[in-house]
Amino acid sequence: MRKIVFNITSMFLLCLLGCKDTSNKNNSPSKEEGLAITEVTVKAPFDMPNIKIPDFSSTKAFVITDYGAVLGDKNKTTAAIHKAIDLANKNNGGRVIIPSGEWLTKAIHLKSHVNLHLEAGAILLFSEAPNDYLPAVHSTWEGMECYNYSPLIYAYNCENVAITGSGELKAKMDVWQTWFSRPEGHMQNLKELYFMAANNTPVEDRQMVNDTAHFRPQFIQFNRCEKVLLEGVTITNSPFWTIHPYLSKDIVIREVKVYAHGHNNDGVDPEMSQNILIEDCVFDQGDDAIAVKSGRNQDAWRLNTPAKNIVMRNCLVKNGHQLMAIGSELSGGIENVFVENSKVAPDAKMFHLVFIKTNERRGGYVKNIIVDNIEAGAVKNGILGIETDVLYQWRDLVPTIERKLTPIQDVFLSNIKASNVDYVSRILGQEELPIKHVVLQNVVADTIRSQNHIHEHILDFETNND
Template sequence: MKILSGLTIMVISMAFRLDFYQSPNRVRSAVTSRVAHGRDLPEVKLPTFRKDTLIITKFGAVADGLTLNTSAITKAIDQCSQKGGGVVLVPAGLWVTGPISLKNNVNLHLAKGALLQFTDQREAYPLVSTTWEGEDAIRNQAPVSGTDLENIAITGDGILDGAGDTWRMVKKSKMTDDQWKKLVASGGVLNDKKDIWYPSAQSLKGASGVTKAGQPLSYYQGIKDFLRPNMLSLTRCKKILLEGVTFQNSPAWCLHPLLCENITLRKVTAKNPWYAQNGDGLDLESCRNGLVEDCTFDVGDDGICIKSGRDEQGRKRGVPTENIIVRGCRVYHAHGGFVIGSEMSGGVRNLYVSNCTFMGTDVGLRFKTARGRGGIVENIFIDGIDMTDIAGEAILFDMYYAAKDPVPQHGESNELPAIPAQPLTEATPQFRSFQVRNVRCKGAETAILIRGLPEMAVKDILIENAVLQSRKGLVCIEAERINLKNVALLTSAKTVMQFQNSQNVTLDKIRYTNDADLLMHITGDRSRTINLLNTDTSHAKKTVVADANVQANALTIK
């Protein structure tokens, strides 16, 4: 290892030529500058409805908390659609129902005080062909679903409850001792290690083996309880509005539009218990032209998540999620506040996220993928994010996602072993062309973690005007054309910034805590062209340490 005195540092007096936007893809950069503020995104088309209103009580629905109202609600929706559309009204009251299907031109409106409670009787949900985490699958029918529809909505001030507790397995580590004892006493079964509770023996059976695709129906009937549905499943639908309502207690993902166009979520709340496995709030998968605004998420997995299919099936589908605006949203407990991946094999592009707040999420801005996914994520613009009490990374680009909790359990480590490069194929994922501006974070484990693959670096990342208070500062591994401008890394760690096999990095106006032991640690024989500009290095006891295999002129200070 060699320290500052032994490392050649080039101090340049001439004007520094910033290469960040002079990448080989100049045309793409010109396009992204216009898209950054949403100016080039298509207008999101809203559905329109006739004023005709059908009340579910006219079809025999009873709000006694006991009567199963599936038939009455279905009849109201069917008749409304057949007559040209309009509003199906769910009045105030407790309405128990089985799964329901939306129909063309129908606005399902839940009045203030209405609770649409989906039954906890799992046999009421038939097995259907659908998808699970980006691949074709057999699952139980979603509490609310729709396929190949147009002009649909769920609106109002009411609540839809998915009875998720009757489906979900629960890890002992997620609960207090008293909660665990109460859960075990309620019924269900435990695994051999006695650390995961399942609602039934059938659910445990499904979890104990690999669920195989393409099997006869009898195979899935034998593990039916394990095949948890998403709460709202919309497939190939156009002109969708979700407004005002609360979706809560989902068996798995809460809101899942797949291959949909022109979708608007406004003032929607999604709530799942914090321990809810796969309890995502919103998963937009292979969707185009969307607006998510003024929504609230408090869930057990990722909050606002963008996907486009998994691995070979996702690449074969080849439909990116694109042209999405997210603004003015709040995320409380979640694995990630705003997330892309990990199932992004069809690609993601042209997303604009602004003025959002993440409080107590495991990760703030979470971009995750893995070898085998493929797909390109590009043209992502983020502006105005406030975060508090982030358990993991405030900003994360991770190409080694391994379906583990983002924050290690006690005794676990998220450190990676040495991993050799692999040949580039269609299964190699790519993250490129992100702009992140005006981010504030009060409390995180790590401010910024960028972790690319040896064969495919994370590329073209701009982070500008950020104040990040965290235990660790910047960790940058296998990255190219990274630009941090006017970023405060207020960390208690001895080393503020770490670089491994990263190149064409520009650090302009970096601020950090006084009396830091070390400002920069550089490792890897492929680290080069790291430029430190307009930064006061006197606040650190030592400016740079470089490992022996780092090129002598890897760092330039101006």
């Protein structure tokens, strides 16, 4: 039986690698809300819907200097950006142009049918003052909904939005970096939010801006958005997660460079979001390059939206904890994740290439995770890690209110090479819910410091390398 399973999987992967690449833009873009809408077809080993994204190339330009932006003047520049965004939105499509120069700004709130475009030499420098990100907005903290400081760039319930160009988005970190530590006041606020979410307290009553919470905002959050393009820009520094698609769908992130080495500085956190392509990007992170999430505990069970149909390809990770992390906030479920043709820099300080993590509070599910053709140098831990008891600081901070285990199955890794690892795979399931069907094909390391595989409670593990 085990041999049959492996052969079927091998045929599946060979078919995948030989599939025709149809990941080109549709030659006949449609019109929607006055904009051209392009459909991107993406090769994937699962049913991947075409991704619809906006094309602003023929829309009107709104240059911020025409509306009062002044170099070095935070208030005038912020007002000018918001004026240009409002006009582009009312025009049913427009490009808000940030010209060359360093433009100091407060929070930017996008609207539907707006492309924020940074020309060569343009830097949008985001203020370090927390009060510049008030009033609080409907956001999240580590998988729980709340009202918090506005993300530096925030789009809520928008469609047809884009951030493009060869310029730079940069966060001043003077204050945010002092909030990286987790003192007693912060931890007490975490407990309060945890219990509010568990008790289904209305989100508008979860006001988490006060003197001690210090919940840092995301850099870019697309919250409940559709048809999103993020292309070409460089992002430097971030208070928290860098790019956060939340409850959103139809997203392309292309040719973006991220450098963010602060606390919790993931590159992209697709959370309860669907139909996403991440390609040709460079990630230099203080945390995971990509961390797929789907909410935490009761909040995610209420929202009931899985993260699914996510493709990452042709990316370079210069540094980060994981190339691809799944969880631990995965209570809405995660399925159909495909990573291919990517590299990890030889000197990157990686923990794993792929790490799936959950705990007894999460529920949800993980299935159909496929990773192919990855090159890496030394990895501190291993190529694949799966753990079902990851709680970090939460273990002793708050109790388990409702116990729900996470079924994990159908994980396929192929054609992966690392130079030096502690182990190839470490898979720690639970006796009452073993992990099912993990296949490693041509997954190798030059040096294995401990042992090839460290496993507990797994059914149908297959490899051709032992």
